[in-house]
Amino acid sequence: MLEFSHELVTSYPLDSILVVPPGDQQIQLLGDALAVIREAPFLPLVVATSTGPSGPLCFAIGEHVVEAIGVVMSGDVIADAQRIRAAIRARGCPSKRQLVRLVSRAVGSRVVTPLSKVFYTERLTRREERELLIATGLSPVAWRALYHCLKVLSDVWSTDRSVEALAEAHQVAPKTIWVRCRRLFGMTWRQASAWCAWEGLVGIGIRPSRGGG
Numbered sequence: 114m115l116e117f118s119h120e121l122v123t124s125y126p127l128d129s130i131l132v133v134p135p136g137d138q139q140i141q142l143l144g145d146a147l148a149v150i151r152e153a154p155f156l157p158l159v160v161a162t163s164t165g166p167s168g169p170l171c172f173a174i175g176e177h178v179v180e181a182i183g184v185v186m187s188g189d190v191i192a193d194a195q196r197i198r199a200a201i202r203a204r205g206c207p208s209k210r211q212l213v214r215l216v217s218r219a220v221g222s223r224v225v226t227p228l229s230k231v232f233y234t235e236r237l238t239r240r241e242e243r244e245l246l247i248a249t250g251l252s253p254v255a256w257r258a259l260y261h262c263l264k265v266l267s268d269v270w271s272t273d274r275s276v277e278a279l280a281e282a283h284q285v286a287p288k289t290i291w292v293r294c295r296r297l298f299g300m301t302w303r304q305a306s307a308w309c310a311w312e313g314l315v316g317i318g319i320r321p322s323r324g325g326g
Contacts, residue, residue: 128313130197135161154219155316157201157309201310206267209233212260215312216319220248231256249319255297259318261285262293262305266314269306276302 131150133142143160150158184196207215209232217225227241231253237245246252251259265279280287294305297318308314 128309129156130194130201130309131156131158132197133158133160151218154215155310155312157312159197198309202270204267204311205271206264207311209260212263212315215315216249219316220319224248227253228256232260251297251319258293259297259315262290262297263311263314265290266305266308267311276306 131146133139133146139161146158146160150156184193184200187193209229213225213228213232216228223244227237227245228249229235230237230241231245237253242253245256249256261283265283265285268274268279268282269276274282276287276290280290291302294300294302298305298314299317305314
């Protein structure tokens with residue numbers, strides 16, 4: 114967990130959490146942060162909103178983490194980071210609407226219609242399929258697989274179940290989960306299940322260099 118820095122934002126890994134701390138410069142830093150997240154839409158942004166008896170109450174804002182996470186910071190950097198990370202991981206699976214909103218913010222509004230059709234099982238035109246592939250590097254089939262991966266991962270983030278138990282619950286073979294994580298995110302199941310925010314995984318998945326999935 115790192116405090117927000119305009120100069121360093123481009124070097125943050127996608128599994129970072131940006132934190133705007135309390136203090137005299139908070140308003141200025143928050144303004145800078147809101148401008149920068151347009152260029153880094155997959156990074157969760159957490160802002161200290163008030164100071165209580167035990168420290169500032171933090172919650173996440175923006176399209177990245179859209180609900181309060183209710184973490185009271187103690188001043189212990191490591192412990193606070195663990196609390197915030199756990200709260201972000203426990204949010205559960207994003208809705209299809211949340212996912213479409215995040216992706217369109219990152220790559221442009223032209224993906225709203227085709228991606229919505231993908232998730233609501235409507236037939237895409239050839240032009241829409243081509244636009245989706247060009248904009249995100251993923252085909253409709255790959256997008257459905259990615260969303261399914263997020264649902265499985267959201268369960269392990271909140272319940273810490275084994276991949277075998279999750280595979281059974283989601284009616285899919287464990288091997289399918291392993292293959293999809295490798296193909297979509299370029300990482301093992303263990304690496305993906307240790308991830309903090311689903312937004313960062315989407316950011317990795319839609320890189321056009323990974324092809325059409």
